[in-house]
Amino acid sequence: MRRSLQKLFALCSFGLLAATATSGCADNDSQLFIVGVAVPDGECNVTPDEGTAIRLGGLIDVAFASTYTGDLLVGNQLTQRGSREETKTETSRIAIRGAEVQIFTPQQQLINEYTVAATGFVNQAPNGDASYGVASVTLIDSATAGQLAGQLGGDPNARVGVVVEVRVFGDSLGGSEVTSAKLTYPITACYTCTLSCPSEDPNLPPPCSIGNDDAVDCGACRTGDDANPNLCDAAYIAVGRGNN
CATH class of the missing domain: 2.60.40 (Immunoglobulin-like)
Structure with a gap:
């Protein structure tokens, strides 16, 4: 009877330790x-x-x-x-x-x-x-x-x-x-699906990360003080026009 109780106590203790370890992993x-x-x-x-x-x-x-x-x-x-x-x-x-x-x-x-x-x-x-x-x-x-x-x-x-x-x-x-x-x-x-060339200037700002999620306005490649060379090069290459 004493051995049975000792064995039961050992099994219960092991179970509690295992449960604690499993709970710790889950919490982590x-x-x-x-x-x-x-x-x-x-x-x-x-x-x-x-x-x-x-x-x-x-x-x-x-x-x-x-x-x-x-x-x-x-x-x-x-x-x-x-x-x-x-x-x-x-x-x-x-x-x-x-x-x-x-x-x-x-x-x-x-x-x-x-x-x-x-x-x-x-x-x-x-x-x-x-x-x-x-x-x-x-x-x-x-x-x-x-x-x-x-x-x-x-x-x-x-x-x-x-x-x-x-x-x-x-x-x-x-x-x-x-x-x-x-x-x-x-x-x-x-491939080039983000390139947008609207007929009217939408005054869109450049994307946060070119080619990721947002449209690229090819109007940004117009000449002038507000031209963006990085967008220009990428847009022209995308439509096969080189760096003209």
Whole structure:
């Protein structure tokens, strides 16, 4: 009877330890999360807030861009631990160090995977609510963009889709390594599809990142004091006119 009780106690203790370890992993995976790829404002800035607009998918125009960069809105659910009264420093803030990126076909065949450096900082969660920060991450690298350009073959009507899975990782100020759950983000590749030549001047500002998501106004290549040489070169090359 005594041996049975000892065995039962040992099994219960092991179960509690296993449950604690599993819970710790779950908390670690859920305390840092990616909301999505944020939409910059009119001045190309991203405000880290839960109300920030999020893209449902991305667009890379390989006539203009050799990479696709996304501003990831990252949340931290780790609650505040510091205390001014008890002179305890805050250890729940998270410094982002990098991201793990995998790129798949729509049929879930792996195209490429890599780890890339990233920077960002997310404060502790106040009053149980998540706090937010921004990390800029290369979601399509130049090698993958080159493959997509080859598949498009210079056809302005062609489209190639990929699915990106990304996780960000970093360290809390308390020294714990933290990795987020993955974000799945579809991106469409095209050739010259962002080039827009309206009949009237819409007075559109240049895109935040040429060839990523936003239209490129070929009117920016008109002569004058407000001409943009970078946009001019890319636009002329895209329509096959060289640098005239």
